[in-house]
Amino acid sequence: MASYDDWNKIEDDEDDELQDYSFYEGKRDVILFCIDCSPSMLELREDPRYEDVQTCNLMIALEAAMQIQKRKVLVGPNDSVGIMLFNTTKRNESGTVGADIKKGTYVYQPLATIDVPKVAQLMQLLDEARENPGMLREEFPPMKDKRIPVGDVFTSCNWVMRDGAPKTATKRVFFITDEDNPHPGAAISRLTTSARTTLIDLVQAGVTVEPFFISTDEKPFDPSRFYSSVLLPTNITDSNDIGDHDGSSILPESISIGRIDELLAQMRFHEVPKRAAFSIPFQLAPDFVIGVKGYGLITEQKKGAYRYFAEIDAGVEVVESRTSYVDEEQEEEVDKGQILYGMDLGAPSAEAGDEEGDAKEVDAGTRSVPFGCRVFYTAEEVRAFRTIGLEPGIKLLGFKSRKELAFEDNIKHSFFIYPDEMTYSGSKRTFTALLRTMISKKKIAIVLALTRRNSSPIFCAMLPQEEKVDESGWRDPPGFHLIPLPFADDIRAAPVERAFRASDELKEAARKWIDKLNVKNGSYPPDSYPNPALAYHNAQLEAQAFREDFDAEAFEDLTEPKYDMIHKRAGQLIKAWKEELREDESANIVSAPLAGSKRKADISVDEAEVRSKYEAGALAKLRVDQLKEFLKSKGEAVSGKKADLIDRVCEWLDSHA
Structure with a gap:
């Protein structure tokens, strides 16, 4: 079994327990776009976005890769992105990156840190392809008579990742194709086994494959024909392990792209890697342990941290910040391991110790501290206090x-x-x-x-x-x-105050227009609605980085309500509800506190205190207002004398023992 001795790489002792995400947000992300370059991916058709412009699936896939790289220039400048094409006759030249990968694959953009000139080069390629639709076919000639085995594609991905990706990075392959049966014929069984075996090697190397299947009305994509037997299970309810899958369909339908326009939208969901916040053992019983990973489902996305730059040799370089601890008396840097931690406990007693300043004898289990000194602890001792060992x-x-x-x-x-x-x-x-x-x-x-x-x-x-x-x-x-x-x-007993309640007729009128404005399918995908302020900020930085004109009017806020649709669906119902609201008497009553009124005394009492007095038979020591406040917080009646209130509290405590 694997050891968890070195699972945590955090050395900062001042981190918050569960709120600090910097330790896994700072991890580098590596994405390798693995794009099919077969004849079907190069078939031209009219581009719905531009007039008199033709496009193809390969162009859309390259454009999606370009858009993600442009965003990563801002949100992940330390991340790496590469592009590899397969089913093409073009080869990398000898001595260059990717020259030793399998035949039929071509590394167009080696794995490297995000760089504006490389993204601009890809943008220039796409601009030329729009002017000359046949340019991509000439630049990346497709294999016509045969297709490269999918197992060889995964092997090439493994080699590219091995040579260009850092070991500690989150490594992913975006696999894009429109061919659901790449190996028709008698050899499909052997090639399927080979593809699955090489994919297991890829996964064991720490690489995740995220497929994007392009499906159109003219050419629908059926994953069960080949890829359901190759790609690894994505579901923990699958009872089989990686090595003995029975070949049943295990792919979620959401990865199959119905329209090519959805490719970029789907990639945005997968753009940010799902990094684990912790990876720890789960002990079910003595000597019975399994491994689990923990994920934060909701994390606030913030603006990137600013950096300092220094002018060096007629250029600018990023300033590397470093924290050091300096001894004020010796005026020299001190190793962090030598630092002790203590507390300000106030001045020592004048009677502490004897005349010679010897240490005063203290009780067992505590430290013997010399007179005039305070208790100090090492970093490991403070950590032990915090974790209780x-x-x-x-x-x-x-x-x-x-x-x-x-x-x-x-x-x-x-x-x-x-x-x-x-x-x-x-x-x-x-x-x-x-x-x-x-x-x-x-x-x-x-x-x-x-x-x-x-x-x-x-x-x-x-x-x-x-x-x-x-x-x-x-x-x-x-x-x-x-x-x-x-x-x-x-735990505190929250004060419960009942306000005016709407009538049943008013509730029914409101329910009618609320039902008309429910979210489709009852689900809210947060990735579909990015933070508009953050998106606007990143759009300006992106335009400045690529020396483009920023058009503020062209910016689209996806969180802005669709008012026309709201009025069309529920406009009349909302008007009817407003009319009924005006006629409701309780809606026109405003209770304001009296001017200069004194703040009421705190009469709240928590359940633990009430239960302790109940067990000691001392409920009568509580005041009437405290008993009423406790009963009100539990939803019980507060009428009657003190004896009635005590009986009601006893009944509630007995029923909730």
Whole structure:
């Protein structure tokens, strides 16, 4: 089994427990566009965006690669992108990058850090192709009589990644083709096995293959003809391992592109790599451990960090920032490992120690500190205090009914955990069995989690999620939501104040126009609606980087409501609801606080305190207003005398023991 001793590369002791994403956002991303260059990809047709301009699938794929590179100039300047074509007779010259890859493949753009001149070169190629539609066929002649085996394509991808991608980067291959049966004939079984074997080698090297299948009305794409038997499972409910797949269809429908115009939109969903926030063991029982990865489902995308530049030799270079610790007395740099940590505890007592300044004797279990000194700890000791001596991991404590998980228990954003088959063999199978059992029995798990070496352990609820796929292809993956639970000090009795309630007629009138404006299929894909302020900022920087004119009027805000459609669908219903709202008496009443009114005393009391007094038989010590506030927070009646209130509190505590 793989060791987790070196799983965490973080050395900063001041990181937040769960809020700091910089450690995996800073990881480099490597994308290799692997584009089919067969005759069908070069077939010309009218471009719907430009008049009197012809295009082809290869041109659209290259344009998608160009658009992603332009965005990465801003959001990922340290990322690497490359372009490799297959099913072409063009070869790389001897001695150049890609010269030793398989015959039938051609590296047009070697894997390298994003560079504006290289992107501009690709833009120039596309501009020439629009003026001369046959130029791409002349530049990249397709193989006419045969096709290169898909296994050789994956092998070439592996070699290109091996030579050009950093070891610690997130490596992905965007595989683009419109041919669903590349190897018709008697040799299909042998070539399928070869392609799957080489793909496994690619995956074991840390590379993920994300396919984009182009399907049109004239040439529909059927993944079951070849690629369903080659590409690896994307579903944890698949009971088979990588090496013994039975050949059934395992590809989600969402990767099949119905229109070529959707290619760029689909790539935007896959543009940002899904990096794990942590990778830790999950202990189900003593000596029974599986591997899991945790993902943050919602992360705020921010503007890129600014950099400092210095003029050196008539040029500018990026300034490398470094933090150093300097001893003020010796005026020299100090190694970080020698730094001690302490607290300001106030002035020592005048009676501490004897006349000679010897250390005062203290109780067992504490340090003996010389007079005039304070207690200091090393970085490792501070880390031990924070983690209570635990190693990173998740430990299963038990199970509870799903009804026990309340909405207010969710005080922090949750993580989504998924099995990690690469660290512990059989993790996916065990994870799936646990998921299915908890779903069928409607249970949640209570676990103790330490997600990072410099964080604090927390108790969490593991909420199972079943896989769901809607008609639009939006997929809720199967797995567990890891929800941090509050400690007793985090729980407060929230004051509940009831305002005026709308009448049933007013509610029904509002429901009519709300039903007309529901999101299609009930799902909201956040990738389809980027932050407009951030997109506007990046568009200006992109235009400046490529020396283009920025047209502010041409910028499209995808989050702006479609008012015409809203008025068309529900305009009359909204007007009818407004008329009924004006006639409702409660809507015209405004309760304002009296001027100069004093702030009310805090009468809130938490459940733990009430339960402790109940167990001690001292509920009568609570005031009437405190009893009423507690009952109100639990949705109980607050009428009657103090004895009635005490009886009502006792009944509630007995029923919720």
